[in-house]
Amino acid sequence: MAEQENEYGVTQAVDSDVLTHEEGTNELPPEAEAIPAIAQEQLTQLKAERDQLLDRLARLQAEFDNARKRQEREKQDFRDYATGSVVEQFLPVLDNFALALNATGSAEQLRSGVELIVKQMDEALKQLQVQTIPTVGQMFDPRVHEALGSVERDDLPDHSIAEEIRKGYRIRERLLRPAMVRIVSNPKQTEA
Numbered sequence: 001m002a003e004q005e006n007e008y009g010v011t012q013a014v015d016s017d018v019l020t021h022e023e024g025t026n027e028l029p030p031e032a033e034a035i036p037a038i039a040q041e042q043l044t045q046l047k048a049e050r051d052q053l054l055d056r057l058a059r060l061q062a063e064f065d066n067a068r069k070r071q072e073r074e075k076q077d078f079r080d081y082a083t084g085s086v087v088e089q090f091l092p093v094l095d096n097f098a099l100a101l102n103a104t105g106s107a108e109q110l111r112s113g114v115e116l117i118v119k120q121m122d123e124a125l126k127q128l129q130v131q132t133i134p135t136v137g138q139m140f141d142p143r144v145h146e147a148l149g150s151v152e153r154d155d156l157p158d159h160s161i162a163e164e165i166r167k168g169y170r171i172r173e174r175l176l177r178p179a180m181v182r183i184v185s186n187p188k189q190t191e192a
Contacts, residue, residue: 089124093117125169133168133179135161144168146178150185158186 096117103110125131133144140147140159151162161181168179 093121130171135164135179140183146180149182151182152185156184158189160184
């Protein structure tokens, strides 16, 4: 081994075979020829690994996109199925309303027909696990009731519900629509 100063002024240890080459011979020592061949082989191997990884990445991205699209399609199919089964429950009710519109009976007959249709509608809602929210006689609960006014009454407790204006509904524990009510204002009672 010999020392030689490089182009930046740094002294480096240099193999004497390399010095001989730099001094004038055009032949590389056998070890020097082997280094580029090894480097070329490693470079080729690294390029092949990179290509495999890029291919794998492209395939994974395509699989992810396909899975996302499949999930969206399944979600839409489920919505369509759920909507279809709900609509199917109400088709007989709609048919009966159409028959009532075409009926030529007395007002009392029409009224009893509409009452039957309302019963049929309530049954369809029960099958879908939709429940009405109790109102008249209950204490006002702002989570499920919407107050549209108050009525002064001495015979009912303060803040209880005196009248239902529009029914409220829930499905299991989820509120679909609050009940519209009028609440009692009883001046004889004081809040505890």
